[in-house]
Amino acid sequence: MDLQAIRTFCRAVEAGNLTAAAKALHITKSVASRRCQSLEDGLGVKLLARNTKGVTPTDEGALFYERGIRILDDVEDAAQAVKHTSDNLVGTLRFTAPRSFADLKLGPPLMAFAQQHPGLKLEMNLTDERVDIIGGGFDLGLRIAPELSDTSLIARKICDIRHHVVASPAYLEAHGTPKTPEDLKDHNCVFYSNVEAAKQWRFGTGNNARAVRVTGQVTSNSGLMQLAAAVEGVAIATLPDFFLEDAVRDGKVIKLFEDVPRAPSYLYALYPERRLLPLKVRLFIDFMADWFAVPENHCEV
Known part of the structure; x- marks a missing residue:
């Protein structure tokens, strides 16, 4: 039986259409079909x-998918057993990660991992937009979120990401300092468009959790642009720790x-459910978790 055909079928089931399956496998839609x-x-x-909307497995297809995934996992495991060791990974690791976080925090651990595994190619898709990990053919994705809605993916928490509300001294001098989160309703705030409920800023946890509705002039899908709005005294921003290290240290924002x-967020590693996790994925996730567990690498101001 053709393993490529089984792999294409399983990818089509996961992606829900042949176009996405073909893209993930780097083939044409006609070949996938x-x-x-x-x-x-x-x-x-x-x-x-x-x-017209795509493909769904029949009853027989659903049964074959479950068996087919096991076959592919067994083949991958066998290949790893004869080709790979933890010191000699080969092939390509395709992953996606938030661009802003990658630019500011992922460079050192990624390069350290690359040096540790010189035979493994790293193919990165860095974007702050939400990415379809399965449909895009990625081995895994890194994502920052307070909670996850991707029930089809396995998630492992890598580290905590704290958010802070900040403003420049110039803004506070001109407009006054809000004493409580509820005072934000009287201030100009900047919003991050890549999250749901961007104008609902959540504070506290558990029984003390509450949401505060804010308004403002500027909306952006760039954390750096939000930081610029705060530093230049245009608005109050809420940003993760990793954006704020230099600005807080230099007194540009308070x-x-x-x-x-x-309310806290977390850095997660997300990957498709598999009976056997590929060695390259497991070692990459373990490496990232170990890296950010070291105090000097924490994403905290």
Whole structure:
């Protein structure tokens, strides 16, 4: 039985359409379609129900998918056993990560990991936009969020990411200093467009959790642009620790409401569910978790 056909079929089931499956496997849609058709012809059963929105597995297809994933995992495990050791990884690791976080924090650990595994190619997709990890054909993704809604993905927490509300001394002198989060309703705030409920800033945890609705002039999908709005005295911003180290140290912004912290977020490693996690993925995640567990590498101001 053709392993490429099985791999293409499983990717199509995961992505929900042949176009995304083909893109993930770096083949054309017509090749993906032929592989799935040849698999169905060889088995003598219909595995995929095709419609204008994409593909869904039939009952037989769902059963074959579960077995097919195990076959692919076993093949991957066998290949790793004969080709790889933890000191001699080969192949390519494709992952996605938030660009702002990568630019400011991921350079040293990524280069250290690359030096530790010179035979492994690292292919990075760095963007602050939400990425379809399965449909994009990535081995894993790093994501910062207070909680995750991707129920189809396995998540491992790497480290805590604290957020702070900050403003410049010039802004506070001109507009006054808000004493409580509720006072923000009378101030100009800058928003991050890549998150849901961007104008609802959450404070506290547990029974003390509350949301404060804020308004403002500037909205951006760039954390650096939000920081610029705060540093230049245009608005009050809420930003993760890793954006604020230099600005806080140099006195360009001042942290507000430290006695009422923002609700926490976390850096997660996300990867598709597999019975056997590829060695390159496991070692990469372990490396990142170990790196950010070291106090001097913490993402805290």
